[in-house]
Amino acid sequence: MPAGPTESADRFERPRVAVDTVLFAFQERRLKTYLVQLSRGPANGKWAFPGGLVRRGEMLDDAVRRELKISTGLTDAYLEQLFTFGDPSRDPDAHVVSVAYMALIPDPGRVSGPSPKYAAGGWFELSALPPLAYDHAVMAKYALKRLKSKLEYSNIAFALLPPIFTFAEFEELYSQILARPIDRRNFRRRILAMGLLRPLKETRRGAHRPAALYSFARQTLQMIEML
Amino acid sequence: MPAGPTESADRFERPRVAVDTVLFAFQERRLKTYLVQLSRGPANGKWAFPGGLVRRGEMLDDAVRRELKISTGLTDAYLEQLFTFGDPSRDPDAHVVSVAYMALIPDPGRVSGPSPKYAAGGWFELSALPPLAYDHAVMAKYALKRLKSKLEYSNIAFALLPPIFTFAEFEELYSQILARPIDRRNFRRRILAMGLLRPLKETRRGAHRPAALYSFARQTLQMIEML
DNA sequence: CCAAAAGTGTTGGCTCTACACCCATGA
DNA sequence: TCATGGGTGTAGAGCCAACACTTTTGG
Known part of the structure; x- marks a missing residue:
C-alpha cells in the first residue's frame, strides 16, 4: 500500500530541509556543471543538481558531502553555501526548503557515474543546460553569479x-x-x-x-x- | 502533561526550519539592533534575535515578516537573506536549521514592545550586546559584515x-x-x-x-x- | 623556416587622496 | 559677536587601460 504523492506530502507536519549542490569544473576551456537526471517523482526525466534531504543530527555541509559522494564519487570539493530557497511551491509534491551550495573541483575526469538513484548524470556547458527540475534554473544563475563575483575579489x-x-x-x-x-x-x-x-x-x-x-x-x- | 525538552525533540523525525532576523536601525548616531529576551527553553533569560519556526506552506520571507510583526509590530522592512545555520547542536534542544535574515528600518521609534512570548525586548548598540542565545553572536557578526560590505557597493x-x-x-x-x-x-x-x-x-x-x-x-x- | 603560443613596457588620462578655510544662522 | 555645524576647491601621486611586437619551440 504505497503512499501516493499527495498523501506522502501530508505525512510531514513541517517543511523538510534539503541541500542541492551546483558543482562546477573547468574542462576543455569551458565552465561546466554536473547534473543528474531524475528517475522518479513529479519531475521525472528532468535534470537537476544533485541533492537530497538533510538527516536528523546532520550538519548541512555533511549532507552536501554525502550527496556529492553518492552522485559523483567525489570526497573532496571546495564548498560554499549560496542561498536558501524556501518557496513552498518550488516542489509541487511537498514543502521542501533547500539550502543551495556551490562546489568547485579541479578535475571533472575523476567523477564516476551517478548512483542508481538517478537515471543518468553528466557535465553540461552552462550555455546549453537541459530542462531543469524545480527552481534549479534559478540556482544555476545564482551560482554562476556568485562564482563570477568571487573570481573578482578572491583567489x-x-x-x-x-x-x-x-x-x-x-x-x-x-x-x-x-x-x-x-x-x-x-x-x-x-x-x-x-x-x-x-x-x-x-x-x-x-x-x-x-x-x-x-x-x-x-x-x-x-x-x-x-x- | 506537557512534554519536556528531550521528549519534545524526539517527536520530530527531521530537522525543523526556523528564521531569525537581525534587525538594524540607525538611531542617535549609532547603529543598533533589536533583541528579545527569551522566557522559556534552555536559553531562558538570554537574549536573541526575534525568530521562530517556519510553518507548513509558508514562504521564508513571510515567516520573517510574521515574526517581525509579533516581536516589534513592524509591518514593513527591507529584508535580505543572510545565511543558513544548520549545526545540529546549535540548539541543544532540537535540530533546528535557521535561515538568518537581515532587516533594516529607518525609524526605530515605531517599534512597539515585544509580544508576551518574550520577557523583554529592546535596542542595543552593537558594541554592547548582552549574552546571546544559541549561535546568535555569529549571526550578529555575519549581519554586520554584510551590512558594511553592502554600504560600499550599493545604495x-x-x-x-x-x-x-x-x-x-x-x-x-x-x-x-x-x-x-x-x-x-x-x-x-x-x-x-x-x-x-x-x-x-x-x-x-x-x-x-x-x-x-x-x-x-x-x-x-x-x-x-x-x- | 614557418606556425603557434608565450612573453614582455610604456604612456596618457583619469581617479583618488590629502588637506583648511569661509559661511549662515540662532542665541 | 560668537559658537556651531554646513559647505566648498586644488594639486600631486598613483593607478589603470590601451596598445604590438619579439621569443621560443616543434614540426
Whole structure:
C-alpha cells in the first residue's frame, strides 16, 4: 500500500530541509556543471543538481558531502553555501526548503557515474543546460553569479585549477567564466604583483614555446581586490 | 502533561526550519539592533534575535515578516537573506536549521514592545550586546559584515534613513557603520557625482546654518561601486 | 623556416587622496 | 559677536587601460 504523492506530502507536519549542490569544473576551456537526471517523482526525466534531504543530527555541509559522494564519487570539493530557497511551491509534491551550495573541483575526469538513484548524470556547458527540475534554473544563475563575483575579489580560482598550471590556463579560466576578453599584459602584471601565484622552476613543454608553470601561493580562500 | 525538552525533540523525525532576523536601525548616531529576551527553553533569560519556526506552506520571507510583526509590530522592512545555520547542536534542544535574515528600518521609534512570548525586548548598540542565545553572536557578526560590505557597493543606506535627510546624517551613517572616518569633501563629491541622492529645494533650519535636504534618487536596491 | 603560443613596457588620462578655510544662522 | 555645524576647491601621486611586437619551440 504505497503512499501516493499527495498523501506522502501530508505525512510531514513541517517543511523538510534539503541541500542541492551546483558543482562546477573547468574542462576543455569551458565552465561546466554536473547534473543528474531524475528517475522518479513529479519531475521525472528532468535534470537537476544533485541533492537530497538533510538527516536528523546532520550538519548541512555533511549532507552536501554525502550527496556529492553518492552522485559523483567525489570526497573532496571546495564548498560554499549560496542561498536558501524556501518557496513552498518550488516542489509541487511537498514543502521542501533547500539550502543551495556551490562546489568547485579541479578535475571533472575523476567523477564516476551517478548512483542508481538517478537515471543518468553528466557535465553540461552552462550555455546549453537541459530542462531543469524545480527552481534549479534559478540556482544555476545564482551560482554562476556568485562564482563570477568571487573570481573578482578572491583567489577562489585555486579550487578550479589543478595544483600546477600555466599562466595561459589561469587567464583562460578568468576570461571564460567572466565572459569577457582580458588584457594579457595588464592581467599578468596585476596578478603577479599581488603575489597570488607562486612561480615554479619547471616549464611545460608542448608543441610550441614552453610555458612557465605556477601554483597558488595559498590553497585557502583569500579575499583580495583582483580586477 | 506537557512534554519536556528531550521528549519534545524526539517527536520530530527531521530537522525543523526556523528564521531569525537581525534587525538594524540607525538611531542617535549609532547603529543598533533589536533583541528579545527569551522566557522559556534552555536559553531562558538570554537574549536573541526575534525568530521562530517556519510553518507548513509558508514562504521564508513571510515567516520573517510574521515574526517581525509579533516581536516589534513592524509591518514593513527591507529584508535580505543572510545565511543558513544548520549545526545540529546549535540548539541543544532540537535540530533546528535557521535561515538568518537581515532587516533594516529607518525609524526605530515605531517599534512597539515585544509580544508576551518574550520577557523583554529592546535596542542595543552593537558594541554592547548582552549574552546571546544559541549561535546568535555569529549571526550578529555575519549581519554586520554584510551590512558594511553592502554600504560600499550599493545604495542600501536608503533602508536605514528617513525619506528626507541632510548630507551630514548620510555621512554619519557611513562613518559610524564602517567604523572609520570619512573625508567630507571627497565623499560628498563622489556621492553627488554618481547621482545617488536627489537634492531637494528645502533646507532644515536648526540652531546653526541651515542644512540642504536630500532624498534617495531610488528607493530600491541598486548595485554601485561606492567607496 | 614557418606556425603557434608565450612573453614582455610604456604612456596618457583619469581617479583618488590629502588637506583648511569661509559661511549662515540662532542665541 | 560668537559658537556651531554646513559647505566648498586644488594639486600631486598613483593607478589603470590601451596598445604590438619579439621569443621560443616543434614540426
